[in-house]
Amino acid sequence: MTSHAHAVHGDMMVPDQTFEPGMRIYNMKLGMWVFLLSEVMFFTSLIGTYIILRFAHPDHFADPGVVLNVTLTAFNTFFLICSSVTMVKAFAAIQKGDQKGLKLWLLATIVIGAAFVGIQAVEYATLAEEGFVPAAAEYHAVGRAAHEAGAAGAAGAEAPIVGGPLYGATFYTMTGFHGAHVSIGVLCLIFVLIRAMRGSYTAADHRGVELIGLYWHFVDLVWIILFTIVYLI
Amino acid sequence: MTTEAHTQGEHHDPPYMIIFGVLLVMTLAEVGYAFLSLPKVWLAVGLCVMAIWKAILVALYYMHLRWEPPRLWVLVAVPLPLVVILIVAVLTEF
Numbered sequence: 001m002t003s004h005a006h007a008v009h010g011d012m013m014v015p016d017q018t019f020e021p022g023m024r025i026y027n028m029k030l031g032m033w034v035f036l037l038s039e040v041m042f043f044t045s046l047i048g049t050y051i052i053l054r055f056a057h058p059d060h061f062a063d064p065g066v067v068l069n070v071t072l073t074a075f076n077t078f079f080l081i082c083s084s085v086t087m088v089k090a091f092a093a094i095q096k097g098d099q100k101g102l103k104l105w106l107l108a109t110i111v112i113g114a115a116f117v118g119i120q121a122v123e124y125a126t127l128a129e130e131g132f133v134p135a136a137a138e139y140h141a142v143g144r145a146a147h148e149a150g151a152a153g154a155a156g157a158e159a160p161i162v163g164g165p166l167y168g169a170t171f172y173t174m175t176g177f178h179g180a181h182v183s184i185g186v187l188c189l190i191f192v193l194i195r196a197m198r199g200s201y202t203a204a205d206h207r208g209v210e211l212i213g214l215y216w217h218f219v220d221l222v223w224i225i226l227f228t229i230v231y232l233i
Numbered sequence: 234m235t236t237e238a239h240t241q242g243e244h245h246d247p248p249y250m251i252i253f254g255v256l257l258v259m260t261l262a263e264v265g266y267a268f269l270s271l272p273k274v275w276l277a278v279g280l281c282v283m284a285i286w287k288a289i290l291v292a293l294y295y296m297h298l299r300w301e302p303p304r305l306w307v308l309v310a311v312p313l314p315l316v317v318i319l320i321v322a323v324l325t326e327f
Binding site: 030033037055220221224229 | 247260263277283285295302319324
């Protein structure tokens, strides 16, 4: 296809690049979208499994806020949404050829993304201290759960049971896979930042920034769904 | 659309901060709604609607799907029926 044809029908978001004639977007972006769609099915399988287990064994799962710290996770959700904003700001900056803006917004995204992973690690450590670990035979109300259940001071086997093995297994599987995706995203962002510092991206060609941006926003999108299903319902 | 037209045209400044504000407000609304004394079904439906709406906003504006060629929309739509089938099939087990 000629350059003119591309200009008329091509990808709206970036300047002329090698692109797939049928899709009218450049090849790497098409590849990223196909990858993300496979990720949609991956996370759907996890969520579908969670739903069937929760309906089949409601006694294994606690009400919102009893075991999991909704306030802390809401703050973490806020951080991830902020990181999506900083990511699009980085993209908008390089679209205008603003190299300094690109680096600053990328750095901000990395810091916020790393903070998300750090807070998730703190959450895991706290829950594990309270005995909420993957595949525990049963989860007794200790710590936050004991307080919410009105059994303050109770601990161990004497405390009421507020969850079974499926709760911990599904919680850590879903949030763990998402956390792994965020961690990989942070590493990729660091790579993109290093390339940005070397001046690899310009207003005319900033495909790497757009591709990591797509991935990062997808991770944010998945968390929006997971936060609702795992923490609020 | 040419590069010049792109950078100066309607896609130059997507409403990133407005979307951010909407996402923030909806997240707060979700957390508040989750602790209302409503039947479980209504809580689940309301929360899912809000979550899906937020996800759509992210896809449309932050992933720029709104400005992508229609054929990419078709590609993105491919797994969605599969997602619905999987979830509905699971729910009808009970």
